[in-house]
Amino acid sequence: MTSSTHIDIKANRRFRRLALNTVIVLYFLIIAGGVVRSTGAGMGCPDWPRCFGRWVPPTEISQLPANYKELYGAKLKGEIEFNPVKTWIEYVNRLLGAFTGVMIFLTLLASIPFLRSGNKRIFYYSLSAFILVGFQGWLGAKVVSFELLPIVVTLHMLLAIVIVFLLLFLFTWSAYAGNILQLKESSKKAIGGIGVLVITLSLIQILLGTQVREAMDEVIHKLGYQARNKWIDELGLNFYIHRSFSILVFIVNLYWINRIFKAEGRESIAGKIAFACFWILILEIVTGILMAYFGVPPFAQPLHLTFAILLIGLQFVIWLVVNGNKYLKYSSDIRLEKSTI
Template structure:
């Protein structure tokens, strides 16, 4: 192996590792966002990008001006009360978001050499960077509008798009380097079932955000001390969300059935589908915990994060199933990097 090809392999390896780290960080960011929501810390920092006018948030009310409620409570109708735990939960969420943005930017820089042989890697890295920047700005609007429900939902949708863009970049960079078992027949049927499972999962996530908003409305009426009554006071959206999970389960069972029927060997695709099925079951179990055990705060961010993990696995499985299509636009399987 020449020194040039060795350098190429090292850069490829760096790109793939960085892409994986970036995806993991985005999922941690989604988990952090769920913790912010479940603990009611969304306005823990009433201003943006600083927090109570400071780059490092206060840890005690004595570090704030005596009239801080008047200063920061104008847009919150005077209902701002310093809570160091909620403040730091929100601030750590922001720091993680900034770190994720830096990782996506680094990924964009590392993807530049791919312009010579597979422009998709660079352009989708660029899309990821634009999307995460847009979502960061949207996060500031969420604070500015006092957690407007439609912006919170849009914030989540953009996070899903960031995950998809990054996973697509990863899939392209790994294409031709992993073995995928062939689907002998009915590949089109498996594609359609998996695609519909993704569509229904996105719908389920959106309905879930609506359920979360209805819980916020119930909290305003009953308070946190009446947690055990929250579920009983929810409207039809909760029951749609609960029942819809069975539809998603059926679609995943159908995918597993089709793959086992039309593949003679077990490989990456089978492993992905098995992991996907396990995640769906665990997701349903966390939903049961939320419904029948008084909506424990710890279960809420887990339930949300699992939903996005499921979407990610569905998308990867779809890409792996169609790995031959990903190879079509590649000039050569091993990218040749220009000298830097």
């Protein structure tokens, strides 16, 4: 075994672990973002990057200046009342965002060895993820400065999905390069084609969901957080479109999952992920029902969003797996080197 082979194998293993851990941290960040929105803590820190002018947020009103409403109330239209729970929810969200940036930077560093092994695209994709997460942080600041402007919030979510896709691609590629994925050749074109449709429908459904959430923000502003049981009735057409579209999403997903089972087998990598997609889809529907018919319980909102992002992420991984020979084989160097050990 040559020393260069040993370095490549270790580099790939280290990169795969970091990519997976970064994806996990990113999903925790998405959950935190959902909690921020469901609790109305988006402006829990009215300034950025500090929180009420402090690097460590206050825990009680006595730690704020006496004129804090004058300092921050104009920005929030005079409606600010200090709430330490909301303040710390938003602050933890920011800390998770910073930690995610660190993890993506470590992933970028771990991708440097691939520059010397014929897999330069892996480094450039890692660099793209790092740049995008920096832009995401800037956009998060704009979410605060624009006072939760709906279009900015939606762009913030879409960029999160792009970053998820990039990191999932990097992890899937490293798993393939390390001989972890065993790809089959049956029905690749058909399953891959349907997969594009499934991912597209999921993305549309997420966008429809953001429109519903934006409408809900207006309802909350009008009725307040104590009137949760009245929110759904005030949402209007956007909610019914989102709810009805979920039926189409469910049917197409079931068809795709069934095709994967028949072509790849339930015990294949694609089959196992498809099975997970089925249950995540069920959980997403259940949380949607809870919100629609049980007064929008706070825990259901972040879970509903997280299941949606997790579902589209796994759909993307399946699409990569069934098209692996086309999209994952940028270079066979690592696989060939490992096979000679």
